[in-house]
Amino acid sequence: MTSKDYNWQLKGSRRILKELLFWAAGIWLFIYCWNIISARTMWPFVYDGAEQAGNLIMRMFPPNWSYFTELLRPIWDTITIATLGTMAAIIFSLFVAFLAAKNTSPHPILRQLALLIIVTSRSVSSLIWAIILVIIMGPGVMAGIIAISLRSVGFVSKLLYESIEEIDKNQVEAVEATGASKFSTLIYSVVPQVFPSFVGTAVYRWDINIRESTVVGLVGAGGIGLQLNEAILGLKWPDAVIIFMMILSLVLLSELFSAKIRKTLI
């Protein structure tokens, strides 16, 4: 029959047309955006960039190894900011998540309020929270801890309330059938089901927070960012390279640690 002139095609012609239009729109938007950025760029500086970068790396060597000992305290502060910030976020997000989950929320208005808290916290990054907090309460580790926790609440609550919404209802009913109070039901049927994913989320967030807490110091909120800012503003590149190495190893270690904990949990 028609098998002679039949050609196999991955997609129908209508779909091809649709995809072509999509790509055309995407490319047009890209050119439009690129033009805006290009107009605001000093191109001679960009052409010069590679040379500048090479120059900069040359100036980093030899690294100032003795600076290492001065960094121990800031590194400790950085870890503290991440840990305490994550802990504060966890405590707060327990409430927010139970209010935000459809099946545990006591009232629709409270649910909307919790969702608003989540989106606000997620939209504003910790550095901006840190700027605000440093203005309010002065520079220091405390501002960093609160900034990190304000940013993390949304993240932890979001993942937690999504896993609460996915729990097995039979277990809740079973505990309710024993005549347990509302609070006991929550503790004995909901909490055990979400606990592993919750701990996983918390450890994962701690790992992200280590990375975030390396920069809150740039605006004065404690941690190694302060030293980084000093080194760069003072053009002390042999110091800066030590800081970069410290950040790199800290982040790698925290990632290994959190991956190991998550592996034993799941």
Next chain:
Amino acid sequence: MILLTEKKKNYSWQPPHLINGQKKRLIIYLLAAAYLIFTFISLRVDPQRILLGLSRSQKYFADFFRPDFISRWDSILDGITESLTMTYVATVFGIIISIPFDFGAAENISPKPVYYLSRAVIVISRSFQEVVIAIFFVVVIGFGPMAGVLTLTFSSIGFLAKLLAEEIEDIDWSQVEAVKATGASWPQLMIYAIFPQILPRFIGLAVYRLDINFRASAVIGVVGAGGIGTTLNAAFDRYEFDSASAILIIMIGIVLLGELFSSFIRQKIK
């Protein structure tokens, strides 16, 4: 029989513990407690400074609840445009540049030297927070949105490559075998056997990264890499908390819209 009843008498139910083994549990809890105590001791908090700041900041707080969209509208609009264009351009660049690393960092299809090279790029790109990378690019090519584009591109590469490499490592290998059996060349193998399997995740991650890049574009401006962050930082520097509050509200709105958009796309892929 006697043994059973005896046991039953002192039996009380306990919820299962997170860590098995009583000794191990005790040690871990003790270590954690010691760490926390030591941390709290090492905190240097000046309560007087905080109280002083709180009383001083009451005015600012009031300003936060009276967002002012009008007096700085031009520079806000300018910053938002710059942020959005930076986000889009950097995400496109990030996706394109990350493609070789996606395949290179997948252990099942990549030769060992390429694998280690790709993993090294991913580690460096992911370890540094965007702001740190932005500082570097600002020093190298100067202030402005181009430094921001380079920053966001650089950190998108590691993110996309890591997650997509994991996806490639999890693909169904029988489909690859099937395409191989037709005598397909290596590029054909990639396009017809591997790419279709990771496409949904690819689109999902691209949209997710768009969202992350927008949020990041608001911060890297603080160190001079363009975008709404520059406007926001200027507002904070001038103590114009009403304008800052307006900027934050607009950002939250855009992030919300982005979230709606990405959940719409993700539903469509499914």
